[in-house]
Amino acid sequence: MKQEVVMKNVEAQIEALQSQIAAMEKRIPSNKISMIVFSGDMDKVLAAFVIATGAVAMGMDVVMFFTFWGTPILRDKTKKAGGKDTMGKMFGAMLPKGTPEVKLSKMNMGGMGTAMMKSLMKKKNVASLEQMMEMAEEFGVQIFVCEMSMDLMGFKREEMIDYSGLSYCGVATFLEQANDSKIQLFI
């Protein structure tokens, strides 16, 4: 009789522990890194892609969210989009059309600094932003584009680059991913 009571007690304790473990497992984030790419500067975005590709090599899933000044980096120079209003056209003309037009955050010197940096990178075998993005795509780095930034700047989906794993989202998508990531960065 006494033994039965003890057994029941133990069973109840095990059950309580199991449900506690299940609850804790839900709180352990995935082996994932979430990045917000807010900057439109060549150097900063390059750093973001170096981290992104490196993270894949380290066995992590990678999610990048492009918002504000980061958004025009994903435009395709060769594509055109019609049906824009005056402000949309203005933004479209003033903001960079993809990677070839992005500048350094420092020492741009009217484009001379950026050109010098690009030739130096080539000389030193440092991968270009275009090459890094290609690798990121090959590695399965997911890219999300902020829908609000697209709308604000008047960008159309048809003028964005072809990148498998590119989709459009809002803040909740980022937060859901960030909540399930071990590392979160804002660049």
Next chain:
Amino acid sequence: MSEEIKIAKVMDLKGLPCPMPILKVNKGIKEVEVGEVIEVWSTDPGSLSDFPSWARTRGHEILKTDQNGEVTKFYVKRLV
């Protein structure tokens, strides 16, 4: 008596700066069987710190590191 390490594959990554050596070695190790060893040549000074970090994270083993001038040779055993 030192044991001879059997090399399954040699990767020449000389002249490649960060992050390329890690991206390449991560790809290269998957092309050999578990238990096999690859020999990797790198001139990137960052590799001295990066290769051990990568190996620890991915669960591989660096059996030996030979530094000879600019070139460092890493002997990496695929464990998983």
